[in-house]
Amino acid sequence: MQITFHNRSPLYSGPWGFVAQVIVMTLSVLLASWIIPGVQLPSVGTAIITAVVIALLNNFIRPILIVLTLPFMIFSMGLFLFIVNTLIILVADALVPGFQVNGFGNALLFSIVLTAFNYLLEIPNRLMRRPRYVERTTPPKSDDGFAQYEDVTDEE
Secondary structure (H helix, E strand, O other): OOEEEEOOOHHHOOHHHHHHHHHHHHHHHHHHHHHOOOEEOOOHHHHHHHHHHHHHHHHHOHHHHHHHOHHHHHHOOOOOHHHHHHHHHHHHHHHOOOOEEOOHHHHHHHHHHHHHHHHHHHHHHHHHHOOEEEEOOOOOOOOOOOOOOOOOOOOO
């Protein structure tokens, strides 16, 4: 029996994956800004722009920051990742007009809540993209790269 993986959801690869990420991030930004009093978000349009900026920063800047802060990551057993996420939120605060985070503590709390909401809202998307096991219905070829089994006997 051979197990093969088939991607049954081509809609969530390529640019559609980024669109799905932005939609989930927008909902997460709206919910997190509603919960945390130190975050001001005047409109849904600002939330969409903030989500796009955070998604782009997460895709391009965050890996660089993680590599640069690798010794701190190892020393803190990964807890320094919260600081990297907070820096991403503060950069988004500086780039997006209308999105305002009051202080480092609010940015840290916002990044934690944003990560939690993003994880919870991303679960259906992950379930749709999950590979499914498909059993092969055609019999395998006789030459599959393995030698035929030979009995070894001890003839004396």
